[in-house]
Amino acid sequence: MCETTQAVFTLNYPRIQIPFEITLWVLLASFAKIGFHVYHKITVWVPESCLLISIGLIVGGIMHSLHEKPPAVLTSNAFFLYMLPPIVLDSGYFMPTRPFFENFGTVLWFAVVGTLWNSIGIGISLFAICQIEVFGVQDITLQENFLFASIISAVEPVAVLTVFEDISVHEQLYIVVFGECLFNDAVTVVLYNLFNHVAALEVVEAGDVFLDIGRFFVVGLGGTIFGALFGFVTAFTTRFTGKVREIEPLIIFLYSYLAYLIAELFAISSIMAIVICALTMKYYVEENVSQRSCTTIRHVIKMVGSVSETLIFFFLGVVTITTEHEWNWGYILFALLFALLWRGLGILVLTQIINPFRTIPFNFKDQFGLAYGGLRGAVSFALAFTLPDNIGRKDLFITGTIVVIIFTVFIQGITIRPLLKLMNVRKTNRNQETINDEIHKRLMEHTVAGIEDLCGQWSHYYWKDKFMKFNNRILRKILIRDNHPESSIVALYKKLELQNAMEVLDQMSGDISAAPSLISLHEERKNASKSRKKFLSSDVTNMHELLSKNMYKIRHRTVSYTNKHTLPDDITAREILMRRHTSLRRSLRAGSFHGTNAAKMSQKYFSLPMGRSLNSRFPPRRLVHADGDIESEINYSSIRHPQRVSSKAVMPLRPLNTLKEVASSVNTVDGQNEEQRGCRRSHLGSNVSRSGHLTSHLPHGSSRNCSDGDHDAWVEEPQNNSDVQHPLMRRPHWLPQKPHDK
Amino acid sequence: MGSTNSTLLKIPNVEVLMQETGLKLVAEENCLNVSPAHIIRLHDRFKALDKEGRGHLCPHDFGAIKELAMNPIGDRIIGAFFSPGKETVDFHTFVKILAHFRPVDKDRPKEPNSPEPINSRSNKLKFAFQLYDQDKDGKISRDELLQVLRAMLGMQVTDEQLESIADRTIQEADLDRDDTISFEEFRKSLEKINIDHKMSIRFLR
Numbered sequence A: 001m002c003e004t005t006q007a008v009f010t011l012n013y014p015r016i017q018i019p020f021e022i023t024l025w026v027l028l029a030s031f032a033k034i035g036f037h038v039y040h041k042i043t044v045w046v047p048e049s050c051l052l053i054s055i056g057l058i059v060g061g062i063m064h065s066l067h068e069k070p071p072a073v074l075t076s077n078a079f080f081l082y083m084l085p086p087i088v089l090d091s092g093y094f095m096p097t098r099p100f101f102e103n104f105g106t107v108l109w110f111a112v113v114g115t116l117w118n119s120i121g122i123g124i125s126l127f128a129i130c131q132i133e134v135f136g137v138q139d140i141t142l143q144e145n146f147l148f149a150s151i152i153s154a155v156e157p158v159a160v161l162t163v164f165e166d167i168s169v170h171e172q173l174y175i176v177v178f179g180e181c182l183f184n185d186a187v188t189v190v191l192y193n194l195f196n197h198v199a200a201l202e203v204v205e206a207g208d209v210f211l212d213i214g215r216f217f218v219v220g221l222g223g224t225i226f227g228a229l230f231g232f233v234t235a236f237t238t239r240f241t242g243k244v245r246e247i248e249p250l251i252i253f254l255y256s257y258l259a260y261l262i263a264e265l266f267a268i269s270s271i272m273a274i275v276i277c278a279l280t281m282k283y284y285v286e287e288n289v290s291q292r293s294c295t296t297i298r299h300v301i302k303m304v305g306s307v308s309e310t311l312i313f314f315f316l317g318v319v320t321i322t323t324e325h326e327w328n329w330g331y332i333l334f335a336l337l338f339a340l341l342w343r344g345l346g347i348l349v350l351t352q353i354i355n356p357f358r359t360i361p362f363n364f365k366d367q368f369g370l371a372y373g374g375l376r377g378a379v380s381f382a383l384a385f386t387l388p389d390n391i392g393r394k395d396l397f398i399t400g401t402i403v404v405i406i407f408t409v410f411i412q413g414i415t416i417r418p419l420l421k422l423m424n425v426r427k428t429n430r431n432q433e434t435i436n437d438e439i440h441k442r443l444m445e446h447t448v449a450g451i452e453d454l455c456g457q458w459s460h461y462y463w464k465d466k467f468m469k470f471n472n473r474i475l476r477k478i479l480i481r482d483n484h485p486e487s488s489i490v491a492l493y494k495k496l497e498l499q500n501a502m503e504v505l506d507q508m509s510g511d512i513s514a515a516p517s518l519i520s521l522h523e524e525r526k527n528a529s530k531s532r533k534k535f536l537s538s539d540v541t542n543m544h545e546l547l548s549k550n551m552y553k554i555r556h557r558t559v560s561y562t563n564k565h566t567l568p569d570d571i572t573a574r575e576i577l578m579r580r581h582t583s584l585r586r587s588l589r590a591g592s593f594h595g596t597n598a599a600k601m602s603q604k605y606f607s608l609p610m611g612r613s614l615n616s617r618f619p620p621r622r623l624v625h626a627d628g629d630i631e632s633e634i635n636y637s638s639i640r641h642p643q644r645v646s647s648k649a650v651m652p653l654r655p656l657n658t659l660k661e662v663a664s665s666v667n668t669v670d671g672q673n674e675e676q677r678g679c680r681r682s683h684l685g686s687n688v689s690r691s692g693h694l695t696s697h698l699p700h701g702s703s704r705n706c707s708d709g710d711h712d713a714w715v716e717e718p719q720n721n722s723d724v725q726h727p728l729m730r731r732p733h734w735l736p737q738k739p740h741d742k
Numbered sequence B: 001m002g003s004t005n006s007t008l009l010k011i012p013n014v015e016v017l018m019q020e021t022g023l024k025l026v027a028e029e030n031c032l033n034v035s036p037a038h039i040i041r042l043h044d045r046f047k048a049l050d051k052e053g054r055g056h057l058c059p060h061d062f063g064a065i066k067e068l069a070m071n072p073i074g075d076r077i078i079g080a081f082f083s084p085g086k087e088t089v090d091f092h093t094f095v096k097i098l099a100h101f102r103p104v105d106k107d108r109p110k111e112p113n114s115p116e117p118i119n120s121r122s123n124k125l126k127f128a129f130q131l132y133d134q135d136k137d138g139k140i141s142r143d144e145l146l147q148v149l150r151a152m153l154g155m156q157v158t159d160e161q162l163e164s165i166a167d168r169t170i171q172e173a174d175l176d177r178d179d180t181i182s183f184e185e186f187r188k189s190l191e192k193i194n195i196d197h198k199m200s201i202r203f204l205r
Helices: A013-038 A040-045 A048-065 A076-093 A097-102 A104-131 A142-152 A158-167 A171-200 A206-238 A245-265 A270-288 A291-322 A329-357 A364-372 A378-385 A394-424 A435-455 A458-479 A485-506 A508-527 A537-550 A556-562 A571-590 A595-600 A636-640 A654-667 A672-681 A687-693 A700-706 A708-713 A721-729 B002-009 B014-021 B036-049 B059-063 B066-070 B074-081 B091-099 B121-132 B142-152 B159-173 B183-189
Strands: none
Touching: A013 A040, A013 A048, A013 A291, A040 A048, A040 A394, A048 A291, A048 A394, A076 A171, A076 A245, A076 A270, A076 A291, A076 A378, A097 A104, A097 A171, A097 A270, A104 A142, A104 A171, A104 A329, A142 A171, A142 A329, A142 A378, A142 A394, A158 A171, A158 A394, A171 A206, A171 A270, A171 A364, A171 A378, A206 A245, A206 A270, A206 A458, A245 A270, A245 A291, A270 A458, A291 A378, A291 A394, A329 A364, A329 A394, A364 A394, A378 A394, A435 A537, A435 B066, A435 B074, A435 B091, A435 B121, A435 B142, A435 B159, A435 B183, A537 B159, B036 B091, B059 B066, B059 B074, B066 B074, B074 B091, B074 B121, B121 B142, B121 B183, B142 B159, B159 B183
């Protein structure tokens, strides 16, 4: 009757069901993530994985009571083809290459040998347990035990890394944990497949075993070579995407995914393939693609990886409640025990063996961190779920895996932070720390970090050097689009200047109010130089807070690379470079300008008072014109009495055009410089100098737009083009002091 | 040991260096106490930094180390390698400066006549002091302190706050009220801190 009439309002659920449900689940997981960060303290003490699992458990409970089944997300295909690649790509792309390659041996050692040790150890012990009749699990064969063991030996570092960052463990430990997890995944999957295959066989012959071992290497190496190949192809492709910037990110993703899929096709290690692909292509791709594409790529990789991870933990919780469990006290508890035990033993033994080969040996604290930080996670879970049904005790294995995961994630995850902090406690008394202490300590930390960077890692430098030569001569020519190296430098420079400008604008109000207080301070100092300022204790606390919040942290680079939940951020580095660049300009300019202009500058942004070069031992006398600028000499008196800082003086922006004038003065420097300039110029092409020295063509036009209003004070200099960039590219303050008349 | 010896011979003036550094196994007193394996490694690093093979390093060789450029006080650290008036660092000086960062040997017998080892607490403190005191007048003036503070602090801190921090620092440490911090005052203010731990690098042990 009503069939022919068109309903005004229809509901067609089945059509959209699948995408709709997927979207809802992802949204739910995202809400969970948002929710955690509302109260910041939670994420500090409880790792995010715990929270996600808990939410999953709750949702699972709800679903169970409603007799709903969870979506069939955890089928083998869905996990291995859709959910795992983003996670691995995320890890691979953001892996810091330099420390990784420096620790490559250790990483591989722990990943491969460690996992083997764990699997075999746990497998054998469990098999021994199985023989004991009391537990009633005699039917589990040795192969099946090995299979289970390989599942529960895959570690996951996310929670641990966050804790490590906060405790600021040293970079070596960090990178070993990170790398170990990555390769560990690959190894586990390979082992899993191996044992799966073996478990299905009735009789295992020695020949099979050798074949399997051989296969192991083929799989691993094959994956690596494949990945490298794809990495280079990607890099090559991006060379030609100059005109089609919008699809650059797409190309990256497609190639990575393709690497993964084709590796799966040949049954070689797809995880290795995608990781190596990401590692190799990153370096070249980031030079070829535009800034925006670069940001997009990073953001998308982070986003998808993060979503994937969230979903997996979430489903862990859900599925825990809704599956049929088979519980066997003895087996499961012993599995847990052995998992912990063998990991601890493994780390101890392996570290003893590898320590002599390392420049920085792992001490006991590091080993504890490594061992205790072995939390199980996503991969174990997925592998357990995708066990084939011909394994008799599949449910038992699933239950066992879930128990191990939940135990490690919750108990170890929550307690590792206080434990590590406890082990880190120094014997010095921490209360009553004076401002002095804080400042000097930080200075010393920076010094040590600097010296460590200076020393580098000696043993691997030779190979790295060789590779860099090969890279520079051959690879870069092929893979990188040649005509834009300067423009990316200019782009970086522009970006930094703009950011500088924005920060100035943001802090404009602060400056205005600071002006009178500077004056009053100055007067106070002049009049009552001997009388001491009285500091209230509240002042002191404020100072402590200021220092602790604003002093640059050491080892920032580790955090920036490996934090799974945020993008790498190089604000600190940029700030330092910007400031250095600005002081450099100041010092160059001060060599030729008179004191009045120098005084007008805001002192805010410089590491030095005006008129001083960065290294005072080499005072910029060389930068002075022959007709002399006495004010350019290090003149303490003028610096100690800063003149009126007007709001207009907040202008680190303006100096760009002044560089030209300085350039001419610098050019009058005598011949010895030529040689120095020459050798420095050879460094122009390399990335190192580019990022370290902010070298670039001066974007004259753009900067002038920024700071137009302030130009009346300055004389427009004649453009002195060709030589202009070169003085900037060196650091004239390093010029040695030629014995002048003094 | 045989292979080490042959590598050692390639290092110029290694005899002199060895005399100063000595071998840890030998009981004679020495200043540097850097073991031969470390010397070889440091030499390799020196050679790697010295890209043009001149046998000495200039400032821009140091500047090429990217991480050092990002260090807030990177330029000061580099500056510490160059003694006043010199523009190059040879291997000898390189090792001597780095020897400051060796962890202190706790069980060295104290002999009254021997020169103080380079990595003693006092020398480490002198190194740190030198990082502040750029004009080498033996005192950290208020401005030098301000410079360092500005280098170590982000841009959110205003000048006023910086100045008050500097004032407070001087006030805490300055015992003879001359508005500067001398080396003795510096040392005294840090007596509670485990300098050995803070200013040592593990792999130079």
